[in-house]
Amino acid sequence: MAKTFPLRDAAEIQQALRQQQEVALVDVRDEALYAQGHPLFAVNIPLSKLELEWLDRLPRRDTAITLYDNGEGLAQTAAARAAAWGYSNITLLKDDLAGWRAAGGELFIDVNSPSKAFGELVEHHNHTPSLAAEQVDALLRDKADVVVLDARRFDEYHTMSVPGAISVPGGELVLRVRDIAPSPATTVIVNCAGRTRSIIGTQSLVNAGIRNPVYALRNGTIGWTLAGLPLDQQQSRRYGAASDTAHRHAVAQARQVADRAGVARIDAAQLARWQQEARTTYLFDVRDADEFAAGHLPGSRHVPGGQLVQETDHYASVRGARIVLIDNDGVRASMAASWLAQMGWEVAVLEGLQPEEFSATGGWTAQVPAAVPAERVSPRQLADWLSQGDTQVLDFTTRANHVKSHIPGAAWLLRSTLQQQGKALLPEAERYVLTCGSSLLAGYALEQVAALTGKPVYLLEGGNTAWRNAGLPTEAGEDALLSPAIDRYRRPYEGTDIEPEVMQAYLDWEYGLVAQLDRDGTHGFRVLRPETQSVTA
Secondary structure, three states: OOOOOOEEOHHHHHHHHHOOOOEEEEEOOOHHHHOOOEOOOEEEOOHHHHHHHHHHHOOOOOOOEEEEOOOOOHHHHHHHHHHHOOOOOEEEEOOHHHHHHHOOOOOEOOOOHHHHHHHHHHHHHHOOOEEOHHHHHHHHHOOOOEEEEEOOOHHHHHHOEOOOOEEOOHHHHHHHHHHHOOOOOOEEEEEOOOOHHHHHHHHHHHHOOOOOOEEEEOOHHHHHHHOOOOOEOOOOOEOOOOOHHHHHHHHHHHHHHHHHHOOEEEOHHHHHHHHHOOOOEEEEEOOOHHHHHHOEOOOOEEOOHHHHHHOHHHHOOOEOOEEEEEOOOOOHHHHHHHHHHHOOOEEEEEOOOOHHHOOEOOOOOOOOOOOOOOOEEOHHHHHHHHHHOOEEEEEOOOHHHHHHOEOOOOEEOOHHHHHHHHHHHOOOOOEEEEEOOOOHHHHOOHHHHHHHHOOOEEEEOOHHHHHHHOOOOOEOOOOOEOOOOOOOOOOOOOOOOOOHHHHHHHHHHHHOHHHHHHHHOOOOOEEEOOOOOEEEO
């Protein structure tokens, strides 16, 4: 008999948010469905890939966690899985999304809604300076004394960028700007793809008191595109090392901003005490990926500061938790912390670390629960079986990756669809081989497929990557797609082929977020004014 989980009323969760209690409200639908509407602080951990994200995003086993869907029946399954991993305080949202709406709760569309709404609130209160695309284009064409700093991740910048822009992800801006624009007469333009990161990046420089005129590119590359202006592709201009003078000034500026925002300073002993308490504490290293890989504090997770502010819900998924930030320069952690404090988080910067304490090396690796033991098959053996015509490959990779390239005859599906439709979803075969990019995610579906089919089920050793590395053939296309295209929400600000009306609709939504925050009433944001203390929104 399936375990029964208690129900939690939406009104109780709303009250807990207002009181800044720990709340983990988890939407287990696939991302494209989540993006159609969810509570402001609901985080998305889809059932389809629950194992890949759950343990790091919800690290404490006794956290109060409430799961929901929109009537699809996925939350119960997700709750049972989490309970099997040792989570002891799980509830289901009474009446799911309908219950939230009935309690007067707002539903926010898109992803990373708290950060985007906060960015709009920052602009609303601070009147963050900005220039339209046409104005920035005129400056560039006139060869004015101006630099354009792209505050997105480098891969986003590399895909498309404003002509002449330099990649300086948002968390690096205060540390790097003085070397990029050494003359105080140089105008600094900060852009992203839409609005949030350009607003936060520009306001970071304003708050830090840089000497230069600084403006956001209004509406980012969306605004640039809607103005009919061309974007560059595959550019690779990046910031360089910080000079001693720039670093010294940035340390003082960042410290002042963080102090005004109420950021705490702790040492390793205090961190250890916090980590023993019955409260979630996240530990994030906000430097760039190469610095983290070269040496970091054991137990820390790498999240560049700009992305942490942009996607806070994805990394700190327990609202009301503590967040502790680390860097090795005294700038980036302070600036990121200043924003998190304004977003209502209790946040501290870890200080007093010695270089030798950054003893762990390599990239960050997610924690994942153990999967059931699997009988594995090599790519060559699978190729032989496929030639005999009695084997069906089930591919659990992303839809985009599958459409681009997959094992011939493989069927693509999501575990959420498999949960809902069961055996009827699966093609008939004498045996099944499960795969994904590495076969990690596919391994978690093996037991379910075996139970549904009663047939032998194997895991492809090394997944699709090993198949390609073996020089075996692949095919592309949309044949044998067993699930709808819901695994990923396509952002209206990514790529170069988005319809103009879709871009404009996205901007219109962002413009309305301040009013929606007022209606929601659970956010707890307070915006720091550059020249005064702060304003509570």
